[in-house]
Amino acid sequence: MNYYRHFSLILIAILASIIVIGNLDQVFDSIYAQNQGDSEEPVYPYPVLHKIDISVQKIEKSGGGGDLYGYQLDQHLLFNANTGEFLNNITHKYSSGPTIPGPSLVIEEGDTVQLTLTNPKNTGAPGMVSVHVHGIHYSIASDGTLGILNGLRDEGVKPGQSIRYHWTAGPGTAGTWPYHDHTLGLSLGHSNSPGTNMNGAETIGLFGTLVIDSHTGKTLALIDDKPTKVDIADISKDVLCYVTDDAFWCDQIDYRNNAQRTALWENPTIGLKNDELVRFHLYGMGTDFHIFELTGYKWLEPGTTNVISKKKFGPLENHVFTFQGKNGVAEYRDTLSSHLLSGMKGEFIVDDMGLSIPGKSPIN
C-alpha cells in the first residue's frame, strides 16, 4: 500500500514538474514582465512574431475639398517567433478608429511582423492602397508598390481585398521608420478618377511609424547639457509627429500608462511630467522642407554628440532625439515663414500633470 502511495506521489510530483517546466517560459515571462514594471511593454528574451491587422478607412470631409484617409489598427497579437506560442494581445493599447498618423508600431530588433492590410469595401479607399515600409527587412514581394515598379506584381489592395506583408527586423535595422501608401491614385487635375498611381496618396493621411528598438536598449540624450547614455526603458513617452505641408500630425505612446497610444491629431499640446525623459520622432512628409525648433531646448544631432537647437529636414527624412523635460511652457514650431504663419506650431508643456491635449481632428 505505502509503495503505491509513494509511487503515485512520485508520479504526481513528476507530472507536476513536467507541467511546471513546460510552463517555465510563461512563468519566467510573467516574472520578467512584472519586473519591467508597468512603465513599458514587456520585453521578451526571444524573437517575437507580431501579427498586425490594419485597415484603411476613409475620413469623409463633407464640407468639400476632398476626403482624407487613415490607417486603423484592428488587431495586434504577439507570438513567440520560435515556438509559435501566443504571448499577448495588445490591440487595446491603440486608439480606435483611423488615426493620422496611423498606429505607431513598436517592436524589437530580431522580431518579425506579419502585417495584414485590408481595404474594406465601402468604408475604405476607392482605389488600390498599400503599405510600403522603410528600414526593416522585407523581400521584393512585400515592397507595397505597383508591379510596374517592383517588377513582380501589384502589392496593394483594391476595395474588398486583403494582403499580407512580411517584415523582419534583422540586426542593424534599429531605428524609427515610416510606413505609407504607395499605390492609391486619387484626383489629380480636372478629370478625377480614383485608381492606381505609382506614387500613392501618402500626403492625405496614409502614413504611420514603425519603431524598432535595439536589444542594447540604450540611446544618447542631452541631459543637463551633457550627452548622456540613457536606458530606452526609462523613456516615459514617445511622441511621434509627421510634419506635412500644412500641419504637425502627432501620436503619443505613454509608457507610464502601459504603452497606451493616444492620437494627438493636428498641432496638439504635448504634455510631459517634470524631469521625465521624452523621445521625439519627427518625420517630414509631402513636398515642403521644414526647420524644426523647440523653444528653450537644445538636443543632440542623432548619431553624433553635436548639440543643436534647430533642425532642417525634408520629406521622409527622420529626426529622432531624446531629452529631459524642463518645467515650463515651450513651443514646438516649423520656423519656415509660410508654415509658421499658417499655424504649424503647438505647445510643449512640462508640469506635474504631463497631460497632452489632442489638436483638431479631421473626423467631424
Added chain:
Amino acid sequence: MVIMKMNNVLKNSLMGIFAVMLLTSTLTMGVQNGINTEKIKDPIENNGSVHPIIQMAEASKDIENEKASEKPLKNLKSNPFESNSEIGNNPKETLSQNGTVNEVTIKAEKLPNGQYAYRILKHMIYDGQSVEDLTERYPKIPTIPGPSIEMTQYDSLILHSIDETGIKKTQKITAQNAGTFEYYGEHYRTLGLFGAIIINPIDKVPAQINGKVVSVDISSLEKQYVLFMVGSTFWGQEIDSNHNQKPLWTNPTLGADLNQLVRFHILGAAHQHTFHLHAHRWLDPGTTNIIDTKLIDPQSTHWFIVEAGDKVGIGTWQYHCHVFAHMEAGMMGEFKVGSAGSNTQSVSGVSPLIGGISSVSASFDRNDQNIIEASKSEKGSMAQGNFITFDITDEPGQWFRNVEGESLSGSTKSLGVVESKGTAHFIMSSTNTVHTISSLLWPTGAPNMPFDQMIPYRGGGIVQLENPGLYLFTCKIHPYMFGAMIVDDPTTEGLDLGDKLSLSTGTTLDPTKDNGKATIAALLRTFFIANNPNNWQDYSGEHPSWKLQIPEIDINFGEEKTNLKNLLLNSLGDGDTIPLKTISSPSKPGIGEVWIDTQFEKTANKSKPGTATKVNVENWQVDRKVALPQINMNNPHNMWSDSQQDIIYQTQWLDNRLTAFDRHSGKLLDDIGVGDAPSQIITNPINDLIYVALSGEQGDAEIKFNKEDNKFEVLRIVPMQEAGQNPTIPQGLWVTPDGRKMITPNDSTDDITIIDFSTNFRGGEIQNRTHTDDMPIGTGIMPDGKTAYVANFLSSTLSVIDMDSGRLLDKIDLADKGNVLPIQTPVSPNGQYVVTANTLTGSIAITDTDTNTIVKTLPCDPGCHGVNFGAKEGGGYYAYVTSKFSNRMIVVDGDPNNDGDASDAKIAGTVLLTGKYASDGKPMFNTDDEIIKYDGMGGQGVYPIPNINPGWVEMLDLTWNLTQDQRDPLTSFNQLQNQPIQTSNNDDSINNHVNSQSIQHQQDQIKPPTIEEKISEVQQQSNGPVINSNSPGRPVHPTLDNLNNIISLLPVPAP
C-alpha cells in the same frame, strides 16, 4: 579602432577644414566646399536676422528672395592648403609634398539640344617617379554628369578647365579630407555643367554590412554610382572596380548582383531633394546614425556603402526623390539587384545627345564617331533620344524656353519638335517662385499623360512622349505660361498634331469636327501669340497694324492635311497683316486715375519684367510708370490701396513679395516676402487689413501696413482648406462690402472657400467650400455682399454663389456666346452687370445680373485679362479692361444710358499704355527707369483710383468729384432692384418715361416671386450646407426680420 577612426573623421569635419578650394575669380569653375561639416551656428549673421542655414539651403519656402540661395558659392574664400597658382606645362615642378599629382583637363561643350556637358580631354597621374595616362578610363563624349575625378586622400589635383567660350583656367587643390565634392560651371550649372570629385580615404571607411558596422576598404568596392539630383531628374554615372566610367544619363537603372559591395555618391546641382532607396539602410558618414533618406541640395553631398540586396534579396528596388511633387514629376529610377553571379548590368536612361529635328548647331560635331558609337551602344534608351529641355523662366514670351532655340525658325522659343518619340525635360532655373508643370493638351491615349502635380513646387520634370501629336504644357498657377512639344511621325508628310486630342478638362477634341478644329486652332493661335513678342499687338502710331508670324509648315490633323499658317489665320481675315483700330480716347472723361500692371515691360536696370502704369483718366494720358529697379520688381500682377488712396500695394506674381509705393510720388515704401506667387490682392474695407491670395501656397496672407513707419507686417496665412486636404491654389479673391466674409476661388481643387471672419476668436474660419467648374480664377461680388460671380477658367463658365449659405445658385455659359477662358470678372458697383475678360477668344462678356444671361459680347485684345470699375464723370461707371498681348487699355461703358440695362454696353474708347516721348527722346511722363522693350505690354491687374466699389467708396474723403449715386452704390442697387420704381420726386418727365419703359422691359423678363416662393427660398438657404468645421451645421430659421426684408423687396404692382 573604428571608433577612433570615426572620431578622427568627426574631428576633421568639426574643425571645418575643407578639402577643395574655391577660387573667387574663376570664370569657369566653382568647386564646392566639404560637406557634412555644417554645424548649425547660432543666429546673428551680418544682416542680423537670418540664420545661416536658412540663407543657404531654404530654397523652397524662404520669404527672402529665393535667388539668394541659388547663387554659386564663388565668394567663399576658404582655401585650406595651397595657394592658387597658374601651372605651367610641367606639373612635376609642383609635386605636392605628400604624394601623387593628378593633372586633369576638362572641356565644357554645348550639346545639340542646347544643354551643356563636360568632356575629359586628359588625365595624367604622377607619383613622383612615373607618369601614367588614365584618360582611357573616361568616355570619349561629353557627359552629364561630367567626368568624376577620382583621387586619393593627400593627392594633389591640377584641374584645367576650358569653359563653353573657350577660356581656360587652372586650379590646384590638395586633398586633406576624404569625401565627395561637386565642381560646376559658373553658368549652365543647372543645364549640365557639373561633376564629382571623389577623394578616397587612405584609411578604411565604416559601413553597415550585414547588420554590423565594419571597416571597408575602398578598393574592395565592386562598383560606384554617381547620381546628381537636378530639377526633378537624376543624372547618373557608373564607375567600375577598375575606375572606368560610363555615363548613365537620366533616371538610369543601376545594376548589381546580390551582396556586391557598392557605393552611392549623391550630389545636387539645383533645388532641394531627399534621396531614398527602397529596402536598404546605411550608415550616415560622420555619424552613428543608420538612415535611408537623405537631404540633398546644391550645398550638400552624400555618399554611402551598402551590399546590394543586403538581407532583402534580389529585386527591382526603386530609388527616388521623396519630395512628393518631384515624385509626380518623374524623379525616380531602379536599383536592379540580380542573383549572385548574374552580372546584372546598369542600363542608361534617355540622353540629350540627340536633340530635336531642327537642332541649332552647337560647338559639337554631330559627325563625331564617338557620339555615333555611343548612340548605338545602349539598348533602347538612346533610340529614344530627342531630348528637349525647357527652362522655366520669368521672361515674357518665353516662360517655357526651349534651350535649343527656335525649333521652327521665326516662330517661338517655347516649342520643341522631335521625331518618333521624345523626352520633355523641364527645369525651373530662371524663375523666382514655384510652379506646376501640367498637361493642358495631349494626343488622346498617349502614355504617361496627363502630366501634373498636386502642389506647386521648385524643381523640374521629365516625361516620355511616346505617341505622335501635339502636347501642350502649362503652369496651373500662371496659366498663360505655355510650352509645347510636337512629336512627329516621320512616315507621314507634315507635322503630326494627332488623331484626337484630349484636354485636361476631360473633353476630347476631334479635328475632323468643326468645333474641335476651331478650338485647337484657337489654342495654337494663342500659343504663338503669347510665346512670340513679335506677335503682340502694338497700337501706337497713326495706322497700327498687326502682323502675325506663324510658320508656314504643313501639318496633319487626323486625316486632314493643312498648312499651319492657314489654319491659324483663317478666322482672322485675309493675309497675315491685319489693320488695327487707331487709339481713340473716350469722349467723356473718368474721375481720377487708373493704375495698370503692364507686367511684361522691360526696363534698363532690372532683369525681371514689369511696371505699374498710371493713366490719368481725366485726360487719358500716361503720366507715370513705376518699375522699382532697386528691388528688381518681378512681374507685378495686381494692386489695391489703403482706404485713403495714398499707398498702392503691389503683388509680384512670379516672386514671393508684396510691395508698397506712394501713389503720388511713385516712391518705394516697403517690400517684403509674403509667400509664394502672390496673385490677387484686396483689403477688408472695414479695417484696412490686406489680403493676398498666395497662389503658390495654400492660403491667403493677412497683412497689416503700419503707416507710422511705412512697414508691412504679415499677421498670418489663412488656409483655404483643412490640414491634409488636397492643396488649393488660391487666386482672385474678394471681400464683402461689410467686411464680414471673404471668397477665394481655388484654382486647383475646383471650388471656392468662403471665410467668415466673425466665426471665432481667431478671426475667421472656413464657412464652406462649394464646388464650381474647372479652375475658378476670378471673382466679383454684388453690392449687398450676398452673391458672388466666379469665373471658371477652363470651363468658360461663371458660377453664381450665395454668400450666406455657400450654395451654387446658377451657372452661366460664357462659351455659348463665344467667350472662352475667362479671368477677371467684377460686378458693376451698382450691381447691374458683370464684366468678364476672356483670354482665349480676346473678348469681353457683359452679363446681366437680374437674368444671369450674357447680354453683350465686345471685342478685346489677345490675352484679355484684367477688369476693374472706375467712376465716369457726371455719373455711371467705366470698366477698364487690359490685355496681356497688346499695349492698349479698353474702356467699356456697360450702361451708357444709365438705365440699369447693360445690353447697350459699348466700348467707349481706348488708351495707349505707352508713355509719350519728346523729340529728344526724353519721356514726357514720370518714370523711375527707362523702358527699353515691350512698351505698354502685358496688361493684367487694373486698379482705378478712387476706388468706387461698394464697401470702399464709403471710406473715401469728400474731395473726390463723385456723384451721390457713385458714393452710395448700394442704395442705387436697391433702387434698381425695386421694379418699377415710383420716381414721384423726379421732375424730369422724359427720364421718367425712359425709366418706366426700361423697368417694364425688365419686368417682362422676370417673373416676380410670390411670398411663398421667397419664404421657401430663405428656408432652403438656411438648410443648405452651412458647414462650420468645428460644430455641426447651424440652421438659420426665418426670423421676423427676414420676413420683413422679403416683403419689402417684393415688387409693388404697376400702376
